[in-house]
Amino acid sequence: MSEKPVDVAVGVLMRPNGDVLLGQRPDGKPYAGYWEFPGGKVEPGEDIFHALQREFVEELGVKVISAEPWCCVEHVYEHAHVRLYFYISREWEGEPQSLEGQAFAWQGAYAVSPLLPATIPLLEWLDQVRYAGRAGA
Numbered sequence: 639m640s641e642k643p644v645d646v647a648v649g650v651l652m653r654p655n656g657d658v659l660l661g662q663r664p665d666g667k668p669y670a671g672y673w674e675f676p677g678g679k680v681e682p683g684e685d686i687f688h689a690l691q692r693e694f695v696e697e698l699g700v701k702v703i704s705a706e707p708w709c710c711v712e713h714v715y716e717h718a719h720v721r722l723y724f725y726i727s728r729e730w731e732g733e734p735q736s737l738e739g740q741a742f743a744w745q746g747a748y749a750v751s752p753l754l755p756a757t758i759p760l761l762e763w764l765d766q767v768r769y770a771g772r773a774g775a
């Protein structure tokens with residue numbers, strides 16, 4: 639598949655201790671059961687941050703107050719060519735709720751699996767952000 643990539647806004651909610659929120663893809667979606675950082679496709683005319691805010695309200699009932707762009711990766715799946723815009727947020731309102739029936743979990747070490755293939759290579763790099771400045775990190 640070499641068509642134009644689909645833009646996806648992805649958010650890493652990060653607690654002060656470095657834990658991050660992962661969700662499990664619901665039944666009926668490609669890669670159902672795989673774990674991912676919450677997010678979804680950017681709609682026409684929408685900017686990435688607003689897409690991120692919308693997805694977090696729809697999926698988790700969480701209002702993202704601020705988020706910094708972290709990285710962008712492309713991945714070609716059999717179902718889609720995606721361009722993933724990852725943001726890191728340390729400032730949000732509300733406790734995550736399972737509004738789409740999905741499981742979710744705050745993770746220190748990544749104890750859930752499988753994770754989406756495009757996301758796995760980023761985890762080591764993300765740990766550098768999560769535990770920056772800590773002894774042994």
Ligand SMILES: Nc1nc2c([nH]c(=O)n2[C@@H]2O[C@H](COP(=O)(O)OP(=O)(O)OP(=O)(O)O)[C@@H](O)[C@H]2O)c(=O)[nH]1
Pocket residue numbers: 646647648667669673674675676677678679680713715718720722754755756757
């Ligand atoms: N949210 C999210 N999506 C990811 C990650 N990694 C990754 O490859 N993706 C891919 O990005 C795409 C996200 O699309 P989606 O189907 O979840 O988007 P959506 O919620 O808008 O779905 P919809 O089509 O039902 O409206 C999927 O192809 C998914 O495989 C990740 O960490 N988080």
